[in-house]
Amino acid sequence: MGQITLSQVRKSFGEVHVIPGVDLTIEDGEFVVFVGPSGCGKSTLLRLIAGLEDTTSGIIAIDGKDATALPPAKRGLAMVFQSYALYPHMSVRKNIAFPLKMAGMSESEQATRVERAAKVLNLTSYLDRRPGQLSGGQRQRVAIGRAIVREPAAFLFDEPLSNLDAALRVGMRQEITELHQSLKTTMVYVTHDQVEAMTMADKIVVLNAGRIEQVGSPLELYRAPVNQFVAGFIGSPKMNFIEGAEAKKHGASTIGIRPEHIEIVEDGPWTGTVGLAEHLGSDTFLRVTVDGIGTLTVRANGEIDRHRNDRITLAPQTDKIHRFDKDGRSMK
Amino acid sequence: MARAVSNKTKTINTVIAGTLGVLMFFPILWIIILSFKTEEDAVRAPLEVLFQSGWTTDNFSTVQARSDYFRHFSNSVIISLGSTLLGLVVAIPAAWSMAFVPARRTKDVLMWMLSTKMMPPVGVLVPIYLIFRDTGLLDSRVGLTVVLMLINLPIIIWMLYTYFREIPGEILEAARMDGAGLKEEILYVLTPMAVPGIASTILLNIILAWNEAFWTLNLTAANAAPLTAFIASYSSPEGLFYAKLSAASIMAIAPILIMGWFSQKQLVRGLTFGAVK
Numbered sequence: 001m002g003q004i005t006l007s008q009v010r011k012s013f014g015e016v017h018v019i020p021g022v023d024l025t026i027e028d029g030e031f032v033v034f035v036g037p038s039g040c041g042k043s044t045l046l047r048l049i050a051g052l053e054d055t056t057s058g059i060i061a062i063d064g065k066d067a068t069a070l071p072p073a074k075r076g077l078a079m080v081f082q083s084y085a086l087y088p089h090m091s092v093r094k095n096i097a098f099p100l101k102m103a104g105m106s107e108s109e110q111a112t113r114v115e116r117a118a119k120v121l122n123l124t125s126y127l128d129r130r131p132g133q134l135s136g137g138q139r140q141r142v143a144i145g146r147a148i149v150r151e152p153a154a155f156l157f158d159e160p161l162s163n164l165d166a167a168l169r170v171g172m173r174q175e176i177t178e179l180h181q182s183l184k185t186t187m188v189y190v191t192h193d194q195v196e197a198m199t200m201a202d203k204i205v206v207l208n209a210g211r212i213e214q215v216g217s218p219l220e221l222y223r224a225p226v227n228q229f230v231a232g233f234i235g236s237p238k239m240n241f242i243e244g245a246e247a248k249k250h251g252a253s254t255i256g257i258r259p260e261h262i263e264i265v266e267d268g269p270w271t272g273t274v275g276l277a278e279h280l281g282s283d284t285f286l287r288v289t290v291d292g293i294g295t296l297t298v299r300a301n302g303e304i305d306r307h308r309n310d311r312i313t314l315a316p317q318t319d320k321i322h323r324f325d326k327d328g329r330s331m332k
Numbered sequence: 333m334a335r336a337v338s339n340k341t342k343t344i345n346t347v348i349a350g351t352l353g354v355l356m357f358f359p360i361l362w363i364i365i366l367s368f369k370t371e372e373d374a375v376r377a378p379l380e381v382l383f384q385s386g387w388t389t390d391n392f393s394t395v396q397a398r399s400d401y402f403r404h405f406s407n408s409v410i411i412s413l414g415s416t417l418l419g420l421v422v423a424i425p426a427a428w429s430m431a432f433v434p435a436r437r438t439k440d441v442l443m444w445m446l447s448t449k450m451m452p453p454v455g456v457l458v459p460i461y462l463i464f465r466d467t468g469l470l471d472s473r474v475g476l477t478v479v480l481m482l483i484n485l486p487i488i489i490w491m492l493y494t495y496f497r498e499i500p501g502e503i504l505e506a507a508r509m510d511g512a513g514l515k516e517e518i519l520y521v522l523t524p525m526a527v528p529g530i531a532s533t534i535l536l537n538i539i540l541a542w543n544e545a546f547w548t549l550n551l552t553a554a555n556a557a558p559l560t561a562f563i564a565s566y567s568s569p570e571g572l573f574y575a576k577l578s579a580a581s582i583m584a585i586a587p588i589l590i591m592g593w594f595s596q597k598q599l600v601r602g603l604t605f606g607a608v609k
Contacts, residue, residue, distance in 0.1 A: 052505050073511040085506035089524045098520075102511035146510065 002154035002186030009058035035197040036207035078147035086131035093127040154186035228328035252323035259299040261320035268315030367578035374574040391579035408558035412541035415480035423488040431496035445486040495529025559584035
């Protein structure tokens with residue numbers, strides 16, 4: 001079991017209110033991703049759940065039991081840190097066995113569980129090495145191994161992939177997702193990378209300045225962002241925002257259109273000049289300065305033959321236009 | 333980063349470093365030589381001392397017979413080890429809390445502690461002397477141990493603080509998440525990681541306490557006098573006896589010199605710890 005409920009959780013550091021009040025339920029077995037720009041309080045929220053920070057007020061319940069005042073060790077949660085936080089003076093085997101040793105498990109049971117975890121994570125041949133002799137990806141695996149051996153109620157991940165290089169990150173991302181599918185244990189994952197959020201999460205929690213902006217499945221957030229912040233944060237490249245006369249035409253203060261919802265056509269309502277063309281092979285991203293509107297990012301197919309200073313005409317998919325009022329809230 | 337250094341520069345550097353090394357070691361070498369000479373030979377011209385005089389070990393036995401080297405030696409051992417251990421008992425929790433739970437004024441407290449080392453000790457000699465006189469601590473090993481502990485405490489705390497600061501907080505948090513209580517956290521994670529730091533702090537503090545002369549000379553007479561007082565007793569009152577003074581000096585510095593020699597790697601690492609990340 002691993003249901004986590006936060007009610008009116010607040011956290012202040014002196015005069016600074018990092019988390020002004022959060023209500024959130026994480027269901028058992030869910031993969032929940034906290035995402036937001038740096039300094040939005042997502043790591044603090046995770047550390048509050050872990051018990052590494054004390055709440056200023058509010059209640060954190062794990063499986064229905066109030067855990068607000070419990071020390072981290074008593075909450076039954078496991079955490080994987082950004083820096084891996086392995087014990088440098090212990091072998092991989094001892095690192096993974098440490099939580100079991102703390103739980104007072106017998107040596108033979110420890111050994112069996114460590115072997116099993118090592119097998120799952122392909123660490124069997126590294127068990128007698130020290131963390132210093134491992135690569136970044138292997139260290140990350142040891143950190144995950146240390147988390148899974150004691151079969152916690154939930155896993156907490158604090159930006160676990162941000163120290164890895166791009167190729168490794170994609171691989172580890174898939175491994176963690178597969179791990180979740182096989183263990184079916186609750187996972188709470190913090191990242192600033194919306195791609196990780198979109199690809200891994202069952203449920204995304206978008207945070208901004210300590211507040212929850214929106215909670216929903218990746219596609220819900222993509223299709224129906226509740227405000228301009230979420231609209232701009234989810235999706236890559238970022239949604240284009242247009243103000244002024246063009247927005248007025250749609251009865252909104254600002255309208256938003258994603259790069260993939262603008263088409264290059266022979267004859268469209270918008271005409272512009274290509275400023276920059278990024279050819280990725282699979283896609284091409286064009287920065288187009290549209291007359292009377294401003295600069296927009298447009299996604300075109302990979303093989304398109306358009307270059308700097310070309311004149312093109314564009315047509316937005318009108319049903320994919322998002323409308324926002326003057327406070328940035330979505331209009332139905 | 334490695335820089336390209338030509339062979340010529342290397343040779344010049346080696347010669348300069350070697351010369352400086354010899355210059356610095358020379359007084360000690362000369363003391364060693366004089367300690368094996370008779371008093372008459374010891375005051376002759378340097379070249380005569382080297383080439384026209386015999387060798388003797390009489391000085392060492394005379395010194396032991398006259399001023400009981402081993403009593404001073406054991407005082408030195410007790411005082412330097414005692415003050416170091418006592419200092420650690422106070423400094424470990426202090427450095428711990430300053431490194432891991434810093435408050436708004438932690439930096440100021442650290443600077444204030446360091447500033448006490450900038451005050452000339454003679455400034456507090458009279459009050460401390462009076463306190464010691466009234467509490468019967470004059471010429472006692474306990475009193476001296478406490479004073480030396482207090483004198484060196486800022487340095488111990490600073491050193492330990494720097495070591496503890498190097499231990500990433502996340503590792504301690506990981507231990508907490510893994511189910512370790514405060515006791516297990518200290519026993520299984522922090523202490524093993526801080527051992528090199530604690531060891532070099534102990535070494536440096538023993539050396540400082542061993543060599544401390546101001547307080548040991550002023551607060552002791554016969555009973556608690558350590559080796560510093562033992563050497564000092566060979567100066568002026570009866571005129572200077574170079575050979576015996578040298579023998580006494582060698583006997584006083586030999587233990588700490590040998591300890592320093594064997595632990596120099598640890599010491600250098602300790603003193604430069606944290607300088608380069």
